[in-house]
Amino acid sequence: MTESWKTIVPAYDRAIFERAGYHQRLPWGRRPALIVVDVVRSFTGSKPQEVLEAIGEYNTSCGAPAWETLPRIRRVLEAARAARVPVVYTKGDPDYKAVCGDSTKGDDAEAIRRRHSTPIAEEIAPIEGEFVIRKTKASAFFGTPLATHLVRQGVDSLIVTGTTTSGCVRSTAVDGHSHGYPVFVVSDACFDRSPFFHDVTLYDLNANYASVVTVAEVTEYLGRFAHSARSQAGARS
Secondary structure, eight states, X not given: OOOGGGTSSOHHHHHHHHHXXXXXXXXXXXXEEEEEEOOBHHHHOSSOOOHHHHTTTOTTOOOHHHHHHHHHHHHHHHHHHHHTOOEEEEEEXXXXXXXXXXXXXXXXXXXXHHHHTSOBOGGGOOOTTOEEEEESSSSXXXXXXXXXXXXXXXXXXXXXXXXXXXXXXXXXXXXXXXXTOOEEEEEEEEEOSOHHHHHHHHHHHHHHTOEEEOHHHHXXXXXXXXXXXXXXXXXXX
């Protein structure tokens, strides 16, 4: 997986951000939570195919980028579960969206219900005890109990994966920052129907609101928690 987001912005613009001191790296937290944003079938499509073909099934489908990313989201999930950190999923609420409007412009209530009635992709589906939040707008925080849940879990930082990078992932990351959390967006565990918007969004998030990291980085970080949990279990036995 390339890190093309680092050079997607023109060189002059990059020089401005670098000289101004943006792109500061955030310190990892001691009690992270993993958020898996909107990885439902209407965003992955029912099978791997190019985006222009996939949108014939669901106009929200991200096509091949979704299917390439699912195994990497799975890797992060497995690391989070081994580390025993909170895992939160989000998906659209079809009934509330039909009344309150979708995350983006346009469409009627019937189209909204069809799109947001699809399940979370079975390849990365939640297990018992993992919190699934139904939302009406792009951010996982807007009009949901997410902030309360994170406080109750003692969370001090957020790891964000899912889709779309330029839409609901971005909105969740910005709101996470606004709530005072260090936010880590996993570049290769997020996907978008537009590779260009994916890269530009990652650049902007890394400059302003989050630290953009890779699956390899985040799984190594979560592995420390898993090792600590195993050591504590061994000491008790």
